[in-house]
Amino acid sequence: MLKEFDASILRDARRVVVKVGSSLVTNEGRGLDEAAIGEWCRQMSLLVREGREVIMVSSGAIAEGMKRLGWTTRPREVHELQAAAAVGQMGLAQMYETKLRENGLGSAQVLLTHADLADRERYLNARSTLLTLLKLGVLPVINENDTVVNDEIKFGDNDTLGALVANLVEADALVILTDQQGLYTADPRKDPTAQFVHVAQAGDAALEAMAGGAGSSLGRGGMITKILAAKRAACSGASTVIAWGREPDALLRLCRGESIGTLLIAPTQKTQARKQWIADHLQMKGSVTVDAGAVHKLRSDGSSLLPIGMTAVEGGFSRGDVIAIRSDDGVEVARGLANYASAEARLICRKPSSQFEKLLGYSAEPEMVHRDNMVLSR
Numbered sequence: 001m002l003k004e005f006d007a008s009i010l011r012d013a014r015r016v017v018v019k020v021g022s023s024l025v026t027n028e029g030r031g032l033d034e035a036a037i038g039e040w041c042r043q044m045s046l047l048v049r050e051g052r053e054v055i056m057v058s059s060g061a062i063a064e065g066m067k068r069l070g071w072t073t074r075p076r077e078v079h080e081l082q083a084a085a086a087v088g089q090m091g092l093a094q095m096y097e098t099k100l101r102e103n104g105l106g107s108a109q110v111l112l113t114h115a116d117l118a119d120r121e122r123y124l125n126a127r128s129t130l131l132t133l134l135k136l137g138v139l140p141v142i143n144e145n146d147t148v149v150n151d152e153i154k155f156g157d158n159d160t161l162g163a164l165v166a167n168l169v170e171a172d173a174l175v176i177l178t179d180q181q182g183l184y185t186a187d188p189r190k191d192p193t194a195q196f197v198h199v200a201q202a203g204d205a206a207l208e209a210m211a212g213g214a215g216s217s218l219g220r221g222g223m224i225t226k227i228l229a230a231k232r233a234a235c236s237g238a239s240t241v242i243a244w245g246r247e248p249d250a251l252l253r254l255c256r257g258e259s260i261g262t263l264l265i266a267p268t269q270k271t272q273a274r275k276q277w278i279a280d281h282l283q284m285k286g287s288v289t290v291d292a293g294a295v296h297k298l299r300s301d302g303s304s305l306l307p308i309g310m311t312a313v314e315g316g317f318s319r320g321d322v323i324a325i326r327s328d329d330g331v332e333v334a335r336g337l338a339n340y341a342s343a344e345a346r347l348i349c350r351k352p353s354s355q356f357e358k359l360l361g362y363s364a365e366p367e368m369v370h371r372d373n374m375v376l377s378r
Ligand SMILES: Nc1ncnc2c1ncn2[C@@H]1O[C@H](COP(=O)(O)OP(=O)(O)O)[C@@H](O)[C@H]1O
Pocket: 020, 021, 022, 023, 024, 177, 178, 179, 180, 182, 183, 184, 185, 186, 187, 188, 189, 210, 211, 212, 213, 214, 215, 216, 218, 219, 220, 221, 222, 223, 224
């Protein structure tokens, strides 16, 4: 196990996903905790003002819905849980909107399902929307779209959703705020001798043995889903901090480089992780051939691939598929995520972006493959 809490990880993080659990958000089910939500919103707005990009993943819809409906025990029927989520989500969105606005920040509600992130096209759409919101200086507040999912396809707990969002937007860090100071060697509610874990490597199997289930009937996952979320976030190079949500100024202090909570360090760097994922694609559904000028731009200038440099489109692929980029002698120059399906790519091949709207009926990205989603082949 690692000993040093590397405070520079959070200090240097530009893009951060913050996740808060149901019990914190709803004050153990007593109703939306206005003061706590206000505090997180104040801190997040200060972070945005200093140039960081922040996304919030907030639970609490079901717990708040139960409170508003006067239900004291969690229903077992899925449609009742879904109804509670629909009621509670109104309050949640309203509260975040109000508190962020009070702090001078715009907000946006994004409700996602597993199917949205499993489908390549919807995945890319969700990604583009979130990145656009960040660029606009608006803070996205995400929850699972509980009303349309059933048990088999649910994320279930928002720790997993937080990690998937961190992967989706390639965040530098995931901060999971909960009702404990962080990870202990055993559930501190059950084992008073449990020791605090300051730092460890995300994905270390020993952590999974320490973590138990949820501490209250409101939380879904407990510590185990947080440990697994850290492992998942690490796949795209994001490190995770698990910290107490009521720790004064926790978010600000973490981003100033203070050691708070448990840090689970991603073993691979962000860009390396993403490029590795692209490079590892053995089977590609298609390719594009590019002219000598485009080859030079990709290899020497670090440019994205624009359709004007393409001379042919081979195979059938969808938006979001990994495709090969080849020179006219068939040698693979690079590979990356296609912004356009093959049928559309054929329409805009050799064309400048000014003509895309006329050719496609809509205007979208100027790049066929963006540099961030591309890795050069050796
Ligand atoms: N090893 C552990 N260290 C800390 N907390 C643990 C551990 N194992 C289980 N837990 C429990 O996990 C709970 C936090 O998870 P959960 O109730 O799902 O919260 P949230 O709503 O914040 O996601 C804690 O209150 C604690 O009882």
